[in-house]
Amino acid sequence: MTPDATEKATGPGERRLAGLALNPAAPVDVLLRLLASDSAAVRVALCRDRALPGPVVDAVVAHPDWRTRGFFAENPYADPEQRARLVDDPEYRVRGRLAREPRADDVCMPRPLPDRTVVRIIETYEDELLWELNRLISPGLQRAMTTHPSPKVRGMGISRLSWKSLTPDTRDALLADPDPGVRKSAEANRSSYERLRDPDAVREDLPAHHCHARTHLLLYGALAPDVVAEALSQNPWSIAFNDSTPPETVALLAAHPDPEVRAEVAVRSDLGPAERRALAVDPDPGVRLALSVHPALTEAERAAIDYEVEQDDAYCLWPVYDPESVPDLELVRARALSAHPLLRRRAAREMHLPADLVALLADDADLGVRVLLGQNHPDAPAALLLRCFLEHTGRDRWHVTRHANFPRAGLARFAGDEDPAVRRLALLDPEVPAETADRLTRDVDSQVRADAARHPRLPQDRIAALLDDPELAHRAAANPALPVATMYTLIAAAGQPVS
Structure with a gap:
């Protein structure tokens, strides 16, 4: 519950x-x-x-x-x-x-x-x-919204997509749509996009005070030289991200005293060779790490950078909302075969990763690679999934137990583990001994006790006793081994009719 x-x-x-x-x-x-x-x-x-x-x-x-x-x-x-x-x-x-x-x-x-x-x-x-x-x-439906027969759906499709993402034919069709509301939305979308690409319009729209609107324009708008110059002293990290920032300013940002600004510059796809060489030996480890995954680098150039990848808890489920969208498999393969753990982690979270790469990454030396593969790939092997759970204690740890391939047979062997989360694994075993389930209803950990109270191998006398337990009564009532006759008794005891 x-x-x-x-x-x-x-x-x-x-x-x-x-x-x-x-x-x-x-x-x-x-x-x-x-x-x-x-x-x-x-x-x-x-x-x-x-x-x-x-x-x-x-x-x-x-x-x-x-x-x-x-x-x-x-x-x-x-x-x-x-x-x-x-x-x-x-x-x-x-x-x-x-x-x-x-x-x-x-x-x-x-x-x-x-x-x-x-x-x-x-x-x-x-x-x-x-x-x-x-x-x-x-x-x-999301892909088809702007061409849907319903004008309200087309209108909503316009509001959900950037004008830049639409094909020229789709733009023209929406601007000439037979529905006036759709035409109005399309024109407004186009106008907003064109103003964002017009340096004079961005300058005109730029608020003088710091706010979300100002940050948005500095991040995504086309910037005039005077706007860039002002932002360089006041909001350098925002223009470090902006695609319209000129090369000479990017070079200045690459040498900025703030390492967060240099790290932002380090991921720019248009970063020049001189800036890449300088950032590769940056005194800040975060900057070097950011630069080390730059797409323009060769594997040898990556290996020459003194970077360190930390093990943390950010290895979580990476939901795929469009399973029909297939990534660039050549790029995915290159990442999976890279010596860089962060690139292999990016490959590991792809649900379309080919079988040979699944087998390769399942035994990867990096914990993050293994966990991301286990959390996200539909064909992750059972041994990997169990290993992920035992080795990774960060957020979303329990989610991997919901994977269709997660092994359940034999998990009762973990009933005495010192980690309560691992003891919970024993209660995923459909054949856990009745006496073990009974013992775990008295565990020091509340979640272990709750899981044990719902296990169908729990002895009937213990289920009956737990129905009167202030903490676990509702868990025991959810136990699928509860006799149907007892279910009717509980309903009657609560004042509900049974016939």
């Missing part, structure tokens, strides 16, 4: 029912009785925090309480087709929750709504409900 749902439970009976609502073995009849509960905590757990069978979804969608329908609208575990049934809900707040991306966790990532549903939302919802659609729009 999620912490916020647990906190809403006001008593032990309600907490047990909220746990029961998450029980994967609870039959439809039990779930329907829980749906009829007066408890918001129970309905949150049931409707928002688990996948539901079809008959229960039918009842949720038709439920008279808008809050209950709203819980389901933001359920990341539900099939998007099921959530889509709420697209024309009469309650504004339910529609708003449907149009908002569900929260992500280490169990599942939000999935796009069906294209027809997103189109319906764009065409019929109030504008203030549309700004959070984001990844609810499938990659295919």
Whole structure:
């Protein structure tokens, strides 16, 4: 059960029912009785925090309480087709929750709504409900928005894309669109882009005080010489990033006393050979590291740089929102074969990495390479995934256990590990001995105890005892080994009808 749902439970009976609502073995009849509960905590757990069978979804969608329908609208575990049934809900707040991306966790990532549903939302919802659609729009629809038959979809496509990213034919078509609203949006987009590429317009629009708008223009706008000169003394890091900064200014920035400015310059694709040579021996290690991955360098030139790559916790899941988008595999291969760990890390997070490179990087000497490969590649081998978990203790550590290839058999051997996170692994083993599961319900770590209370190998007498435990009652109620007769007893004890 999620912490916020647990906190809403006001008593032990309600907490047990909220746990029961998450029980994967609870039959439809039990779930329907829980749906009829007066408890918001129970309905949150049931409707928002688990996948539901079809008959229960039918009842949720038709439920008279808008809050209950709203819980389901933001359920990341539900099939998007099921959530889509709420697209024309009469309650504004339910529609708003449907149009908002569900929260992500280490169990599942939000999935796009069906294209027809997103189109319906764009065409019929109030504008203030549309700004959070984001990844609810499938990659295919995102690519097709500016040429979609619906003028509202075309208009939204314009607002989501930069004018620069559109092909000339698409620009012309939008500027001549039969819908006046689309033409107006296209003209506004073009005008904004052209002003950003006009040094005089950028100077005119540049606020005198430091603010987000000023930073944006200095980062992305075409800059006149006088603007560059002023920024060189006041905002040097921003023009170090700007593509329009002239070569002579880039050379000055490469010698700037602030190492953060020099590090920003070091990644510029247009950096000249003289500047690259100077930054390669920069006194600051961060600058040398930034320069060491410059695309213009040869492997020999990289190797000549005295850089150091730290091991940290930034090896996380790198979600791929467009699986049909295939990277430059020649570039990916070059990175995977590089002697530079940071380049190999970039390759390791690519889900399209070929099998031979997966095998190569799975045994890489760099922890970051191995973890990024394990977190992101669909064919990451089982041995690598377990190794990643055991060696990497940073954020998103648990996510790797959700990988389809993560090994579960034999994990009971970790039940006595000194690291509580590793002890949790034992409870992923479907054949963990009953006595081990029992012992772990008494573990010093609260998360280990919670996992153990839900394990189906837990002895029945221990499950029964935990139903009266103030801390673990809701976990025990979610245990799939809980007898159905006991489920009805819990419902009756909480004052809910059982027949």
